[in-house]
Amino acid sequence: MPKPTSPLRLLHVHAHPDDESSKGAATTAYYRNQGVAVLVATCTGGERGDILNPKMVSADNEARLPELRRSEMAAAAKILDIEQVWLGFIDSGMGPEVEPDTFAAQDVDVAAGRLVKVIRDFRPQVVTTYDENGGYPHPDHIMTHKITMAAVEAAADPTAWPEHGPAWKVTKLYYDITLHRGRYAALDRAMHEAGLESPYT
Structure with missing residues (x-):
């Protein structure tokens, strides 16, 4: 676990490796450019994700997906110039049922x-996570919201989790709202203005 390296610290809590790149990367780059220390806490290993690059699709890559996700996360952390830590939960997937050993099936207060x-090790002034709907209704994104809310509260309580160090109060908590109607409306307009068929209509 990295120790604070700057007086200003920002913690992003994400569900899967790749969320740090698709949700808030520009904000991360902006604050890193200002000298703010940024840490990403990744809740799961993304074990139930999909390989979307056709050139990467193979039985071998499918079998070693967790390893690929870790190497991609390391590359993203280097590009974004951030620190990153794994919380170690198992990806729940998007299936109709949640397996009992996966992240979304955990007790919120225990998982937090x-x-x-x-939070107590890094001591961020600001934390970001998803809204109550997870930004979109993936079980891991919803669980990420739940444990972040619980952890921010518990981290400030000296009677909660005393084995995790001195209490730390987060000053501000923000929701990442990358997936919202305004964004897709703007993308839809831009596609039409460029004379292209919009998938967002």
């Missing part, structure tokens, strides 16, 4: 303990 330790 891992993030409490991260």
Whole structure:
């Protein structure tokens, strides 16, 4: 777990490796450029994700997906110039049922303990996560919201999780709202203005 390296610290809590790149990367780059230390806490390993690049699709790559996700996360962390920590939960997938060993099936207050330790070690003034709907209704995104809310509260309580170090109060908590109607309306307009068929209509 990295220790604070700057007086100003920002913690992003994400569900999967790749969320740090698709949700808020420009904000991360902006604050890194200002000298703010940025840490990404990744809740799961993305084990149930999909390989979307046709050139990467193979049985071998499918079999080693967790390894690929970790290497991609390391590359993203280097590009974004951030620190990153794994919370170690298992991806729940988007299936109709949640398996009992996966992230979305965990007890919120117990699972939040891992993030409490991260918050107390890194001591961020600002934390970002998803809204109550997870930004979109993936079970892991919704669970990320739940444990972040619980962990921010518990991290400030000296009687909660005393084994995770001295209490730390987060000053501000923001929701990442990358997936919202305004964004897609703007993309739809831009597609039409460029004379292209919009998939957002």
